[in-house]
């Protein structure tokens with residue numbers, strides 16, 4: 001990319017609802033095609049070079065973007081922010097301006113959503129959220145792809161247990177609403193999605209027919225659910241683990257709780273799992289678990305997303 005001004009139709013993916021329901025469906029459809037044939041390039045000029053920057057640790061996101069960009073015929077530059085001048089205080093805005101002169105897209109994992117918003121404001125290429133405190137939208141594309149391998153998304157219910165006030169909870173609420181799913185949050189007070197997130201979901205659901213319910217009762221959340229998902233009780237960058245373990249213990253996804261879900265329910269977890277904390281070995285290694293398909297789908301979903309964003313932003 002040698003253009004120094006942003007294309008008029010520049011698109012970023014900072015949070016789940018940066019895609020409309022139709023656009024989300026289009027990306028998921030392309031992801032399924034790319035899973036069936038990893039080298040079935042979409043009919044467009046794929047990414048050339050993509051910067052993939054980490055301000056927090058990562059295994060899946062780092063590997064799946066790196067491999068996926070290679071499979072699209074592009075080149076990835078995967079960097080820990082600490083090894084760049086960002087780590088010495090160069091501003092996010094200047095970093096965005098400079099990177100935009102080199103690469104066709106910027107993928108970043110960072111802390112506050114204000115940081116990625118600032119990057120997007122000053123970038124002239126698409127910016128993709130590879131996890132912030134607020135959102136993990138690439139993960140949800142993979143989660144929805146995994147669910148769609150078993151059930152139609154529209155009308156399917158997903159229970160999400162534990163910390164629902166951070167990235168995975170927020171993205172599960174919004175991405176599932178876009179897909180017309182019925183979300184049941186099972187989380188105690190203080191760990192439930194913010195009112196602003198629930199209001200956004202309600203606006204989306206008015207159009208998609210989905211819904212969100214919030215309960216502090218884990219059994220009520222899981223009862224009859226088609227999909228059951230959970231995430232770490234202590235996310236990257238969080239302190240105060242003893243309190244969180246105490247507050248969230250009753251929401252552990254174990255065999256007793258899973259017994260309340262639909263007989264053919266599938267279990268998701270974005271990984272890394274903290275076995276014996278939010279999920280037991282028996283459940284994550286059991287017949288309902290699809291967590292490794294889910295991890296694989298990061299690759300296909302992100303390839304589809306990058307191809308789509310670059311096509312739209314061209």
Ligand code: CP
Nearest residue numbers: 058059060061270271
């Ligand atoms: N699920 C996920 O984002 O994993 P990593 O932190 O390993 O990238």
Ligand code: NVA
Nearest residue numbers: 168231232235236271
């Ligand atoms: N909520 C977790 C997700 C890890 C992929 C975290 O932010 O650490």
